[in-house]
Amino acid sequence: MKNSLFFRSFAFILAGLVTFLPVTSVLAGPVPTSSDNPHTPVASDGSQIDPHAPGSDDIVQTDNGAYSKGAKGNNVRQWERFVTDGRKSPSATADKPSTESIIGSDSRTRVKDPSVYPYRAIVHIESNIGNCTGWMIGSDTVATAGHCVYDPDSKKWASWAKVYPGRNGDEAPFGSANAKRFYSVTGWTVQGNHNHDYGAIKLDKSVGNQTGWFGYRWQSGSLNGVNENISGYPGDKDYGTQWEHRDQIRETTTYKLIYNNDTYAGQSGAPVYQDSYQNCGVCSLAIHANGVYGGKNSNRGTRITKEVFHNLNIWKNQ
Amino acid sequence: MLKLKTGFALLFFSLCFSLLVGCEGSSSPDLTDKTKVTGNVTDTTGAPIAQALVFPEPAGETGGPIPEIAKFTDEQGHFTWYVPVGTYNFIIQKQGFLLKRVPVTATESKKTVHLRIILYRE
Structure with a gap:
């Protein structure tokens, strides 16, 4: 009973x-409706975004995803030399900054010649929000983290940004370009959700024709064990110098890739990339976004999912 | 039968817990939960230090995520960060000065924190 x-x-x-x-x-x-889709693209000037993606020559479908091909560019230099306010490494302890995003000892190495591909397709970003890293995805488009173009705390887009492809301290072998528009998605600009922390910058000149650009890809399923590299412009080193560290994908989640590459403030927006993948060439898998937190001793980037891939294609084609 | 009852009870409470917690993937942070951390960085004479790199490093198992953007102090030595609830070490570094770590705890009730930071020359 x-x-x-x-x-x-x-x-x-x-x-x-x-x-x-x-x-x-x-x-x-x-x-949720289509307007609630966190991947809904938005532009800083409110301009309409043409949903037309590039033609089939640029995008190749694979069994479990797709990729957009990279290109090496014509390597025509346009040197700019300037004084960086005498800014050098910001601390005497910068060579061993025992901070959370440095996992164990600092294994980053300086890129000796960032004017060679693919390093020249990585850009140093200066803006009123802060300094970041980005990577060329087309002749006049830079992919980066959402927080490098839009600050959800102050609810403001960056008011200006200047990018220096392949910068090496006081030298910019391909000159600089100014942002003429910023892009992100409502998942970041409205929700401030770190799962959707990605964006892009449209430039006022087609510097990518000289520097070339990265390929990028998405695939369903795990990317664990894939060897990758992160190269960018950390704020703890001599100003405007590019640093890299190789590791592999340690964990794959729906929206994030997790790895143990050493990174630091200023490397947000850097490509998490493979040296080679099929005909994609140098091929990015994620956009670096966060260091260690939550008790997990790893760094993380926004994974290029099918939706992120689609938006990068759209922004590239605006 | 006792084991069966225990099993049902566990299943029931698991279901309730899942409903209460929701799905991690669909959650989005509430921006109003963040604490605004402002600060002024000076040298020992009180002169403001511009272009000092300021970065909040999550400490322990709470705090973050923090965007890895490089924010520098302005001409008045001023900076602003917004951080989620948790504990942090704010790292302030500038060439010619000793690196400084300042612990900050952000709670739901503490909406603003102001730091006065003095950097010592090497």
Whole structure:
């Protein structure tokens, strides 16, 4: 009798939950529509975004994903030399900054000649929000982290940005270019959700024809064990110098790739890339975004999913 | 039968817990939960230090995520960061000065924190 009462009570509560669940879902908020899609692209000047992606020559479908081909550019130099306010390494301890994003000892090495491909397709970004890294994905488009173009805390886009491809301290072998528009998605600009922390910069000149650009790809399933490199412009080293460190993907989640490459503030937006993948060439898998946190001793980047891939293609084609 | 009942009870509470917690992948952070951390960086004479790199490093198992963007102090030695609830070490570094770490705890009730930071020359 007691058992029967127990099971009847259990069944009653379970039935209540099943009945009540759809009601709570409705009360919790409206059913998502296309405008609630966190990957909805937005532009800093409010301009309409043409949803037309590049032609099939640029995009190759694979069994479990797709890639957009990279290009090496014509390597025509346009030197700019300047004084960086005498800014050198910001601390005497910069060579061993025992900070969280440096996992164990600092294994980053300086890129000796960032004017060679693919390093020349990596850009140092200066803006009123802060300094970041980005990477060319087309002749006039730079991919980077969402927080490098839009600050959800102040709810403002960057008001200006200048990029220096292949910068090497006081030298910019391909000159510089100014941002004329920024892009991100509502998942970042409205929700501030780190799962959707990615964006792009449209430049006022086609410097990518000289520097070339990265390929990038998405694939379903795990990327664990894939060898990758991160190269960018950390703020703890001599100003405007490029540093890299190789590792492999340690964990694949829906929105993030997790790895143990050493990074530092200023490397946000850097490509997490393979040296070679099929005809993609130098091929990016993620956009570096965060250092160590939450008790996990690893760094993380926004994974190029099918949706991110699509938006990068759209921005490249604007 | 006791084991069966225990099993059902565990299943039931697991279901309730899952409903309460929700799905991690679909959650988005509430920006209003963040603490605004401002600060002024000076040398020992009180002169502001511009272009000092300021970065909040999550400490322990709480805090973050923090974007890996390089933010520098302005001409007045001023900086602003917004950080989620948790504990941090704010790292301030500038060439010619000793690196400094300043612990900061951000809580739901503490909406603003102001730091006065003095850097010592090497």
